[in-house]
Every structure is written in C-alpha cells, then in structure tokens.
Amino acid sequence: MSDAVRFGLVGYGFGGRVFHAPLLTSAANVEFAGVMTNSPERREQVLADHPGVATFGSLAEMAAAGVEAVAISTPAATHAELAEEALGRGLATVVDKPFTMDLDSAKSVVATAREGGVLLSVYQNRxxxxxxxxxxxxxxxxxxxxxxxxxxxxxxxxxxxxxxxxxxxxxxxxxxxxxxxxxxxxxxxxxxxxxxxxxxxxxxxxxxxxxxxxxxxxxxxxxxxxxxxxxxxxxxxxxxxxxxxxxxxxxxxxxxxxxxxxxxxxxxxxxxxxxxxxxxxxxxxxxxxxxxxxxRWDLYYPAFAAAVRGEGPVPVDPADTLRAMAxxxxxxxxxxxxxxxxx
Known part of the structure; x- marks a missing residue:
C-alpha cells in the first residue's frame, strides 16, 4: 500500500455505494481516501460501510487532502461539470457511464484532460x-x-x-x-x-x-x-x-x-x-x-491506478468514448x- 493511489469517490448513491466502493476497496494498489457527498444521510452510510473513511463536501477539499484520483458516480447530467472541475484540479478522473449527455460535452471534457495532461477514462465495466x-x-x-x-x-x-x-x-x-x-x-x-x-x-x-x-x-x-x-x-x-x-x-x-x-x-x-x-x-x-x-470487473481500478503511476495505459481510452458518443x-x-x- 506504500505506493497505492489515493482514490476518492464522488457520489454515494446506489452506483457509488454498490458498484464502485467495493471495487475500489478491493484493489491492492488503491487507498480508498474518502467520499464526496453533501447528503447527511449518505455521509452516515459511508461511515457505517467504511468506518474511518473520510467524507468531503467538495473536490477542492479532496484535492487539499491529497487525493490523487477520483471516480465520478453521480447523476449523468452532472458528469461533464464535475469531470471538468476534477481535471482542472489535476485529479486523474474516472467517469461512470454515460460519460456525458452528448458528444459536444464529451469532446470538451476530453480536451480539458488532454490540455492539462491529466489522465481520464470512462468506467466501461461491461x-x-x-x-x-x-x-x-x-x-x-x-x-x-x-x-x-x-x-x-x-x-x-x-x-x-x-x-x-x-x-x-x-x-x-x-x-x-x-x-x-x-x-x-x-x-x-x-x-x-x-x-x-x-x-x-x-x-x-x-x-x-x-x-x-x-x-x-x-x-x-x-x-x-x-x-x-x-x-x-x-x-x-x-x-x-x-x-x-x-x-x-x-x-x-x-x-x-x-x-x-x-x-x-x-x-x-x-x-x-x-x-x-x-x-x-x-x-x-x-x-x-x-x-x-x-x-473481471475487479481489473478496472487496478489498471487505472497503475496508469496513474505511469505503469500502463488507462483501461478505457477517452477516444473510444468519443466514438461511442457520436x-x-x-x-x-x-x-x-x-x-x-x-x-
């Protein structure tokens, strides 16, 4: 765990709680650093599910706490805005599907990652x-x-x-x-x-x-x-x-x-x-x-964490996402x- 990637989860609804958190906590090269949510009920659920894991109110708080990468599991209409902010803060970013609502917004997110030299991938677990x-x-x-x-x-x-x-x-x-x-x-x-x-x-x-x-x-x-x-x-x-x-x-x-x-x-x-x-x-x-x-859904986050450490490509290339959105x-x-x- 000494070189594990400090990974935060954005959102703790059904998808974040059931699909992402268990896979993040199962990855040997990932340190589950905390969850971003402003819902008091979901903060309580995080603490119940993962005692000792931090909760955050914003991406700024996550970045300040030393989080290196985030997985965005929020309603689809919020993906583009959150991804843009995360990338702008230098956070390697995984976005759950659907990546964005349309091709234009997808292109904008991919361009932000490319211009900033920040890793980006979409969670295509299927x-x-x-x-x-x-x-x-x-x-x-x-x-x-x-x-x-x-x-x-x-x-x-x-x-x-x-x-x-x-x-x-x-x-x-x-x-x-x-x-x-x-x-x-x-x-x-x-x-x-x-x-x-x-x-x-x-x-x-x-x-x-x-x-x-x-x-x-x-x-x-x-x-x-x-x-x-x-x-x-x-x-x-x-x-x-x-x-x-x-x-x-x-x-x-x-x-x-x-x-x-x-x-x-x-x-x-x-x-x-x-x-x-x-x-x-x-x-x-x-x-x-x-x-x-x-x-092997369990392979995705270890592969992304390895990419953060410069040890391989991201598991899903953003270019693939643009073709799918088209x-x-x-x-x-x-x-x-x-x-x-x-x-």
Missing part, C-alpha cells in the same frame, strides 16, 4: 463481463470464422419502473454499454439507425442497428419493457454462432455486488459463472456448451427522423 470476454475469446481463437452479425441485448421486464433521470434514459444508460461493446469487437461504425420509445429523453425501450467499417452488422436492444428478453448475445460468423440466453444468463458480477460480496471477499471465486449461465456454440443443429471466461447522438437523430445517419 468490457469485463464474463460473457463478453468469452465472445472475444471465441473470435480471437477463430471459432466463429469471420463475424457477420453481432446481436446484443440488455432487456428487462419492469413495466412499473420508470427509467431514472440519473441514468439519462435507456439509450444512454444501456446503450452506452451496448454500443461500446459493439465498437470494441467490430470496429468503427459508418451508419446508424435507431428506434426509441418513451417520454422525452427518458426513453424506456430502444433499438440500434450499426453498420461497421469492416462490414459487420450490429443489432442492439435495450429495454425495461420486454416481457420475454431475447438472447444476451447471438454472434454469427462464417463457421459458427455463439448464443448466450436471456436474463437468467446475465453476467453475475452485478448480482454478487448487490448481495454485499466483493472481490476482496471472494478472491479467485470472483467472476466465475455457474455452468447454467454458459453459452453454446452452434454449427447447424449441433450445439456445444462453452465454458465462460471469468468475469453513435448515441446519431441514434437520437435517427429515431427522431426515421432515417439512417451516416457517420
């Missing part, structure tokens, strides 16, 4: 999902041949649940992950078509079709109103198709964190998926179960106009 890492492995091993179509879904049946403003609606909340994964696997998109349902910007159901520069077609669904969720993944190549079934096979790291467990508590058992959640590789009528790669902006235009948008 790159470390068990099922996504398995898809990457199968593609890299050539078991699917050349990829033709990539289908991916985050679908829920919650008809009484309204998408919260904190996440920016389903397009930004689910779409930030879905688009990022599609671009990581299949390269830049050249054309976007989208459909959205819901009130105003807080859509509750969306579909995006991407045409990638290499010819792959990605079809992406996100919904809180799907009573029969489709496959989490269906990835089709020239020699095979890999399918991960619906909601019952979602990567289990989220559920484990919600249950109060963490990588520090589970050790090598963290991210190991049960056999019933494994996907199957098909070639015609023949299907074989494929053991899932281990989920797609999300185009999806809004497409849904509004009913036309495809060329990037």
């Amino acid at each position: 790159r470390y999902d068990s099922d996504f890492r398995t898809v990457q492995r199968l593609i890299d091993d050539g078991q699917l041949g050349a990829i033709r179509r990539f289908e991916s879904r985050f679908e829920r049946w919650a008809p009484d649940c309204k998408p919260g403003a904190a996440g920016g609606g389903t397009l930004l909340d689910f779409g930030s992950h879905l688009v990022d994964q599609a671009l990581v696997l299949n390269g830049p998109a050249t054309r976007v078509y989208a459909e959205m349902r819901g009130a105003g910007d807080l859509d509750d159901d969306m579909f995006i079709a991407l045409h990638h520069v290499g010819g792959v077609e990605s079809h992406l669904w996100g919904s809180w109103r799907q009573a029969a969720p489709g496959p989490r993944f269906r990835v089709t190549g020239t020699t095979g198709t890999y399918i991960v079934d619906g909601i019952n096979s979602m990567d289990g790291q989220e559920a484990v964190l919600k249950s109060g467990r963490s990588p520090a508590k589970l050790g090598e058992r963290w991210g190991v998926e049960p056999e019933h959640a494994w996907g199957r590789l098909y070639r015609g009528a023949t299907g074989a179960t494929i053991e899932s790669s281990r989920g 797609v999300l902006d185009a999806a809004r235009v497409s849904a509004r106009t009913g036309t495809s948008v060329t990037l």
Whole structure:
C-alpha cells in the first residue's frame, strides 16, 4: 500500500455505494481516501460501510487532502461539470457511464484532460463481463470464422419502473454499454439507425442497428419493457454462432455486488459463472456448451491506478468514448427522423 493511489469517490448513491466502493476497496494498489457527498444521510452510510473513511463536501477539499484520483458516480447530467472541475484540479478522473449527455460535452471534457495532461477514462465495466470476454475469446481463437452479425441485448421486464433521470434514459444508460461493446469487437461504425420509445429523453425501450467499417452488422436492444428478453448475445460468423440466453444468463458480477460480496471477499471465486449461465456454440443443429471466461470487473481500478503511476495505459481510452458518443447522438437523430445517419 506504500505506493497505492489515493482514490476518492464522488457520489454515494446506489452506483457509488454498490458498484464502485467495493471495487475500489478491493484493489491492492488503491487507498480508498474518502467520499464526496453533501447528503447527511449518505455521509452516515459511508461511515457505517467504511468506518474511518473520510467524507468531503467538495473536490477542492479532496484535492487539499491529497487525493490523487477520483471516480465520478453521480447523476449523468452532472458528469461533464464535475469531470471538468476534477481535471482542472489535476485529479486523474474516472467517469461512470454515460460519460456525458452528448458528444459536444464529451469532446470538451476530453480536451480539458488532454490540455492539462491529466489522465481520464470512462468506467466501461461491461468490457469485463464474463460473457463478453468469452465472445472475444471465441473470435480471437477463430471459432466463429469471420463475424457477420453481432446481436446484443440488455432487456428487462419492469413495466412499473420508470427509467431514472440519473441514468439519462435507456439509450444512454444501456446503450452506452451496448454500443461500446459493439465498437470494441467490430470496429468503427459508418451508419446508424435507431428506434426509441418513451417520454422525452427518458426513453424506456430502444433499438440500434450499426453498420461497421469492416462490414459487420450490429443489432442492439435495450429495454425495461420486454416481457420475454431475447438472447444476451447471438454472434454469427462464417463457421459458427455463439448464443448466450436471456436474463437468467446475465453476467453475475452485478448480482454478487448487490448481495454485499466483493472481490476482496471472494478472491479467485470472483467472476466465475455457474455452468447454467454458459453459452453454446452452434454449427447447424449441433450445439456445444462453452465454458465462460471469468468475469473481471475487479481489473478496472487496478489498471487505472497503475496508469496513474505511469505503469500502463488507462483501461478505457477517452477516444473510444468519443466514438461511442457520436453513435448515441446519431441514434437520437435517427429515431427522431426515421432515417439512417451516416457517420
């Protein structure tokens, strides 16, 4: 811990408390320096969850206390302003998804980091999902041949649940992950078509079709109103198709964190998926179960802390975020106009 990065958490709502704090406290090269929140109730919760950990009222207080890096887990509409301030104070910064509300604000944040020479990354933990890492492995091993179509879904049946403003609606909340994964696997998109349902910007159901520069077609669904969720993944190549079934096979790291467990508590058992959640590789009528790669959300913060010490790149390049935000902006235009948008 002598060279551990002093890391602060900005925000202690559901995301900060359940997802970020346990991963920060589990990282061997991170010292959890405290939480910024002005809510008396959340300050009490911090002290209950992490006795002895400091609470702060501002980024200025954090910087003055020797905090070196921060993770921003606040409502989406506040991300850009907080990131700009953190970077301006020289704090290496992780921003939860959605990175910002639109491409212009994302460009501004990235420019601030670049001009100040301060590290910046976006928290794309779904790159470390068990099922996504398995898809990457199968593609890299050539078991699917050349990829033709990539289908991916985050679908829920919650008809009484309204998408919260904190996440920016389903397009930004689910779409930030879905688009990022599609671009990581299949390269830049050249054309976007989208459909959205819901009130105003807080859509509750969306579909995006991407045409990638290499010819792959990605079809992406996100919904809180799907009573029969489709496959989490269906990835089709020239020699095979890999399918991960619906909601019952979602990567289990989220559920484990919600249950109060963490990588520090589970050790090598963290991210190991049960056999019933494994996907199957098909070639015609023949299907074989494929053991899932281990989920590794616990790798993100150690990698970012190493980057702060000059020992590697940030885990998610801000340039990737700009490409994803361009797609999300185009999806809004497409849904509004009913036309495809060329990037």
